[in-house]
Amino acid sequence: MSLKAQIFVECHHVGFRREDKTVFSGLNMAIKKGQITAILGPSGTGKTTLLKLFCGQLIAATGEVLIDGQDIAELNRVDLFKLRQRMSLLFQTGALFTDMNVFENVAFALREHTRLPEHMIRDLVLLRLDSVGLRGAADLMPSQLSGGMARRVALARSLALDPELILYDEPFTGQDPISMGVLVNLIRQVHEDLNLTSVLVTHDVKEALSIADQVFILAQGRVIGSGTPEQIKQSDDPLVKQFLYGHVDGPVPFHYPAPNLTEQVLHHD
Amino acid sequence: MINTLAQTGARCLLVCQLIGRSGVFLINILGWGKGFKAPCHRVIKQIHHVGVLSLPIIVVAGIFVGMVLALQGYSILSSYGSQEAIGQMVALSLLREFGPVVTALLFVGRAGSALTAEIGLMKTTEQLSAMEIMGVDPFKRVFSPRLWAGVISLPLLATLFSLLGIFGGAFVAVNLLGVYEGSYWANMQGSVLFFDDVIKGLIKALVFAFVITWIALFHGWNARPTSEGISQATTATVVQGSLAVLGLDFILTAVMLGGF
Amino acid sequence: MHNRSLELGVGAFVIAAMVGLLVLALNVSGLRFQADDDVYYLYARFENLSGLSERAKVSMSGVTIGRVVEIKLDTQDYVAVVKMAVEKGVPLSLDTSASVLTAGLLGEKYIGLSVGADEETLLNGDFIEDTQSSIVLEELIGQFLFSRSNE
Numbered sequence: 001m002s003l004k005a006q007i008f009v010e011c012h013h014v015g016f017r018r019e020d021k022t023v024f025s026g027l028n029m030a031i032k033k034g035q036i037t038a039i040l041g042p043s044g045t046g047k048t049t050l051l052k053l054f055c056g057q058l059i060a061a062t063g064e065v066l067i068d069g070q071d072i073a074e075l076n077r078v079d080l081f082k083l084r085q086r087m088s089l090l091f092q093t094g095a096l097f098t099d100m101n102v103f104e105n106v107a108f109a110l111r112e113h114t115r116l117p118e119h120m121i122r123d124l125v126l127l128r129l130d131s132v133g134l135r136g137a138a139d140l141m142p143s144q145l146s147g148g149m150a151r152r153v154a155l156a157r158s159l160a161l162d163p164e165l166i167l168y169d170e171p172f173t174g175q176d177p178i179s180m181g182v183l184v185n186l187i188r189q190v191h192e193d194l195n196l197t198s199v200l201v202t203h204d205v206k207e208a209l210s211i212a213d214q215v216f217i218l219a220q221g222r223v224i225g226s227g228t229p230e231q232i233k234q235s236d237d238p239l240v241k242q243f244l245y246g247h248v249d250g251p252v253p254f255h256y257p258a259p260n261l262t263e264q265v266l267h268h269d
Numbered sequence: 270m271i272n273t274l275a276q277t278g279a280r281c282l283l284v285c286q287l288i289g290r291s292g293v294f295l296i297n298i299l300g301w302g303k304g305f306k307a308p309c310h311r312v313i314k315q316i317h318h319v320g321v322l323s324l325p326i327i328v329v330a331g332i333f334v335g336m337v338l339a340l341q342g343y344s345i346l347s348s349y350g351s352q353e354a355i356g357q358m359v360a361l362s363l364l365r366e367f368g369p370v371v372t373a374l375l376f377v378g379r380a381g382s383a384l385t386a387e388i389g390l391m392k393t394t395e396q397l398s399a400m401e402i403m404g405v406d407p408f409k410r411v412f413s414p415r416l417w418a419g420v421i422s423l424p425l426l427a428t429l430f431s432l433l434g435i436f437g438g439a440f441v442a443v444n445l446l447g448v449y450e451g452s453y454w455a456n457m458q459g460s461v462l463f464f465d466d467v468i469k470g471l472i473k474a475l476v477f478a479f480v481i482t483w484i485a486l487f488h489g490w491n492a493r494p495t496s497e498g499i500s501q502a503t504t505a506t507v508v509q510g511s512l513a514v515l516g517l518d519f520i521l522t523a524v525m526l527g528g529f
Numbered sequence: 530m531h532n533r534s535l536e537l538g539v540g541a542f543v544i545a546a547m548v549g550l551l552v553l554a555l556n557v558s559g560l561r562f563q564a565d566d567d568v569y570y571l572y573a574r575f576e577n578l579s580g581l582s583e584r585a586k587v588s589m590s591g592v593t594i595g596r597v598v599e600i601k602l603d604t605q606d607y608v609a610v611v612k613m614a615v616e617k618g619v620p621l622s623l624d625t626s627a628s629v630l631t632a633g634l635l636g637e638k639y640i641g642l643s644v645g646a647d648e649e650t651l652l653n654g655d656f657i658e659d660t661q662s663s664i665v666l667e668e669l670i671g672q673f674l675f676s677r678s679n680e
Contacts, residue, residue, distance in 0.1 A: 095399035425546030
């Protein structure tokens with residue numbers, strides 16, 4: 001297998017602006033097939049935006065995003081939708097369809113993209129739900145689920161069509177330790193069982209480093225550190241260190257830019 | 270001074286952009302719905318949401334509007350000694366104006382706001398994005414069936430509204446005011462024309478339905494993805510929908526009466 | 530899928546509305562699905578119609594037996610020519626008379642027919658010869674004032 005074929009997602013000098021704020025400038029990244037890649041970064045560094053660039057929901061202003069060798073900006077709507085069937089994105093909130101029960105949510109993609117008979121859809125959905133441990137919840141509505149359960153259902157839904165690439169947007173945010181552990185295990189297990197390429201975007205350093213094969217750290221619109229978890233832990237970059245160990249002050253200042261305190265407090269007129 | 274001017278200009282540009290965006294939005298719905306190809310069962314489900322669930326309010330409002338028209342009409346007509354024309358008055362005002370317009374206004378409040386809130390919520394909770402990423406076009410899956418359902422439902426609701434209003438008016442005129450029942454119906458039949466009154470009223474309802482549903486869906490889709498954004502979008506739907514109905518009503522009436 | 534009740538509801542709604550439209554058509558607007566061969570056409574000349582319009586009723590003894598189909602001006606004699614569609618089941622004698630009447634003081638105009646004694650009946654396309662124009666309120670008032678001032 002050539003080197004090219006082993007890379008699933010590739011970013012070349014990607015630049016992106018939102019209104020007057022530069023989100024990315026000159027971002028380079030290569031995500032290898034069959035690995036778990038974690039993209040870490042403080043809040044507000046555009047991690048979710050990056051995932052949307054991968055899915056073609058947003059288009060990079062400069063540079064290019066290649067998915068499996070295809071430039072996503074060049075695709076027409078039909079080809080884009082075809083490509084999207086091979087990947088799936090797990091949203092922060094789960095994004096379950098609120099007007100359908102758990103079963104129908106998982107069955108959604110199957111019903112939309114295949115013409116399988118009803119009994120096969122039923123079997124497939126129950127298998128997927130079973131793999132996330134929620135077969136018993138098939139008849140519940142999304143509003144009856146806890147946050148962790150909703151994410152597991154969303155995972156089952158994302159897997160319904162056997163994607164090759166799965167993108168997780170902040171999968172651990174706001175979870176209690178138990179569901180966090182459940183999710184970490186599920187992500188690893190699903191990754192191995194289905195031979196996926198997984199990309200995690202998160203700021204939960206510990207969990208991410210525990211399952212990732214490859215790590216990118218984003219800050220200030222570009223990649224400031226990359227490598228295996230071990231390489232990252234030994235990095236000397238102050239920004240990487242501050243982020244990994246959660247120091248209060250450092251390259252990312254504690255204070256929002258403001259005039260000198262003494263001056264502002266004493267000279268009020 | 271220059272500041273105000275600049276602000277006005279900026280606002281004009283914003284409105285212009287919004288109109289453009291809503292136009293593109295509509296083209297997307299129609300283009301991707303490919304005419305009437307929105308799957309039937311989805312349209313039926315939406316007719317249930319926007320049509321059947323709006324029935325109670327339409328039924329009650331229709332009966333009461335008819336009854337009030339009869340009362341008011343009686344007091345005016347009896348001063349000319351022509352109470353007999355009350356059936357005609359009730360029927361014509363309902364079929365030509367009150368039926369389509371009041372139904373449309375109630376529809377904005379009941380179904381339009383619900384549509385905006387629903388779509389806004391789907392956007393906020395990223396359901397629309399999730400759909401897109403699963404390779405399903407939300408224009409086809411979400412918007413198109415809702416547009417068709419609205420366009421089908423409102424004329425049907427307006428028909429029922431007018432009909433019930435006429436019976437409500439008959440009840441008041443005949444049973445409470447003592448107008449001879451035969452002359453109520455005979456006068457009505459003598460003056461109401463099927464194509465000029467009934468069908469033209471329904472055409473109005475059809476146009477209103479299209480515009481209201483379009484506005485409602487667009488505001489939901491265009492809402493800022495926060496709870497505040499949804500509530501603002503819902504308000505915008507009700508205000509703009511109602512104004513659009515009243516404005517269009519004038520234009521359509523003028524065209525239909527051939528005043529211009 | 531389990532949306533039977535939903536479909537039933539929608540079906541009932543659509544049917545109710547369709548029936549409603551039918552009632553509006555037949556009962557409220559008095560639309561009749563009358564083919565052309567159910568009627569025959571008669572003409573009548575009037576000096577003054579004063580407000581008679583197309584689709585006005587044609588009645589006999591208060592029973593509606595037809596409609597005004599067309600109104601034209603005869604440019605030779607300068608009189609109005611009214612074309613009426615009358616139900617086939619109502620034969621009218623040759624000396625039937627037609628007059629433009631008003632329902633009530635301010636009501637709508639209609640054509641009232643009164644039957645004659647002739648054996649022969651009017652055929653499709655015939656003219657009713659004996660006609661009486663509408664009473665014009667202004668003329669009536671004028672006559673009244675004139676006669677008063679003569680006294």
